[in-house]
Amino acid sequence: MPALFTVDPRNGVPLYLQLIEQVKRAVALGTLDAGEQLPTVKALAVDLTINPNTVARAYRELERDGIIETSPGRGSFVRSGGVARDAQRAGVDVAEGVLSEAVRESRALGVDAPGQRTLFERAIARWFASEERHPT
Amino acid sequence: MNAIEIANLTKTYGAQRAVDDVSLSVPDGGVCGLLGPNGAGKSTTFKCLLTLARPTSGTIEVAGAPVSPKTFEYLAYVPETSALFSKYTVADHIEATRRAYGTFDVKRAAELAATFKLDSKKRIGKLSKGQRTAVAIVLAFAIRPRVLVLDEPASGLDPMFQRAVLDLIIDASAGGASVLFSSHQIGQVERAADSIAVLKGGKLVLRGDIDTLKGDEKIVEAIFSSDAPSPNGLANDPRVRRIERSGRILRLHVASDAAGVANALQSLAPKTVDVFDLSLEDIFLGAVSDGVA
Amino acid sequence: MYYMDFLRVRRALRTYSIVLGCIVILIAITIPLSRVTTHGFTVGIGGDSSLGDARTGLALLHELGKDHSFPIDDFATAAIAFAILFATGLSTSLSRVNESALFAFVKPTSRERSTWVTFGIDAAAIFVAFLIAFVLSLVPFAEVGLLGRITFDSAVHLPATIAFGLGIGLMWYGMVQAATSTLTRGGAILGISWGVFATMRGLGSIPQGTIPDSFYWFIHAFNTINPLVYLQASFGDLHGHYGSLGVVWLVALAALAIATFRRSRMEV
Structure with a gap:
């Protein structure tokens, strides 16, 4: 699954965190199903051309967070038990990160809290309205 | 081993x-x-x-x-x-x-x-x-x-x-x-x-x-309404690697505890204080450059 | 990197054999082509029928040689001269490897060991060079039909003659190695060694009293490790020179030990 994850080593965000975010996003979006096997550490490291220990660290943290489970000799899998809740939580994690970045950027541009609230309401109105018009 | x-x-x-x-x-x-x-x-x-x-x-x-x-x-x-x-x-x-x-x-x-x-x-x-x-x-x-x-x-x-x-x-x-x-x-x-x-x-x-360094090393940037003051208290702070001042902007390259440094800057009454991630290149350049720039 | 040493001496032996082979072929062709007048021993290539009793060099040399005997160790002595030349040609082998030290020294072999393997391979090649010259020296003799005149009475001295001759070669080789074992370009030192040894050998014939005593003794002290001085002795009668044989080998081994020690301490 070569195109499943992408990381940017030049980004200031630690690579293992980028990878964790990517996996959580894939689980939340359903790109990765419960029970689906993840690439091996080695395969993913070679695939992304990043250090294998970094991949292993991301997998360890994902396992600790209950997103994946690893059985020695078989590989790593997206956890099937309560995956919906995990997926949802993973999705919320990702969304929170994105929103907080947006708030920071907006504030840097000089938009204060009430102003941001207005903008935010407007964005919600636009996106949720469009979703109602084109149900997925 | x-x-x-x-x-x-x-x-x-x-x-x-x-x-x-x-x-x-x-x-x-x-x-x-x-x-x-x-x-x-x-x-x-x-x-x-x-x-x-x-x-x-x-x-x-x-x-x-x-x-x-x-x-x-x-x-x-x-x-x-x-x-x-x-x-x-x-x-x-x-x-x-x-x-x-x-x-x-x-x-x-x-x-x-x-x-x-x-x-x-x-x-x-x-x-x-x-x-x-x-x-x-x-x-x-x-x-x-x-x-x-x-x-x-x-x-x-x-x-x-x-x-x-x-x-x-x-x-x-x-x-x-x-x-x-x-x-x-x-x-x-x-x-x-x-x-x-x-x-x-x-x-x-x-x-x-590398990932720990990226997690620790940050840029703390404060923008002031007039010329940025010099952060005397932070010049010799072990958390701070480097201080840059240009116009209304004060930029600190910190090696750890960015949140703490950002807090300390609040005493100078800036308009905004932001914390930015650093790429490895920034971290490297910060380490090999000569202190206060 | 024994394999590189092997390739190196193989290449050197090939060049050496080609040069020596060419000389022998040149001699072998020249002898029958030459016309010799018996009176004036004027030797010339190509037939000049105006000279009445001219004969081919082949016949003449056979005629001249048939009443003589040729001790086998004279051939060995001639071959030794070539082997010594060959040995000096190999004497900068360590310095040549030093150009590749970053590659050659980071290997699962101690520097001391790899140095002695280089010495061993070089020594074996010098011996082979001696054998090649020895065999090739017999070719012109066979051509003029004088092989039968070679005598083996002196064959008992042959091992000592070879040991002495090759010892001289190894002594020279060792001294250049000792001087160049930590350098990357030893060729100049090898060239200088020729000049120094030849000059000192020449100065050795100055009688005592004509130059300051300190000079005189320095020259003579130096000449105890001068291969060219021993070379002269090896061309003469070896009897009475067994002490020299010991000195030659002792100097050779000491020089190789110094080369090894310096190289083991070398920094890149």
């Missing part, structure tokens, strides 16, 4: 301290990128590690033991400059290396030679600088070493072959090998390595796990 353990290494040439009290280690299975400007002491550190130069003081161990000919049964080295025998062919070098190492993988050597498009019948003297580096890389990886020491392994190679070197390092690391390599290209280091050590003027100015 660490694959490579360098403790308090000093090497002087006359009055010049080429390497000055450097300690660094590569854990078993780790990949450490050694960074630093030219003349920072990277090659000298390698030479001391490989018994090509005698340390003035300090100790060096590989796999828990002092370096001896026995170490070189499983350690491969790619020097910065070509050191191959210019009068002999690529095939001669492959044969000589095969005879010297029990672990030499002939098939792998042929594959790697093909990857780098090397003509094995050519004499080393007839090859370009990059091709010579490629031969050294082929020989080093074909012995399937447990420890790799690579001094600028991608210098003189075109981008496609540089990528091949990167792939080889990652593949070796995935196979359990420990790697210490120097490079001028941060892009290679941030991909292949999990830790870095930065040398400057023979001294170690930064070492650590």
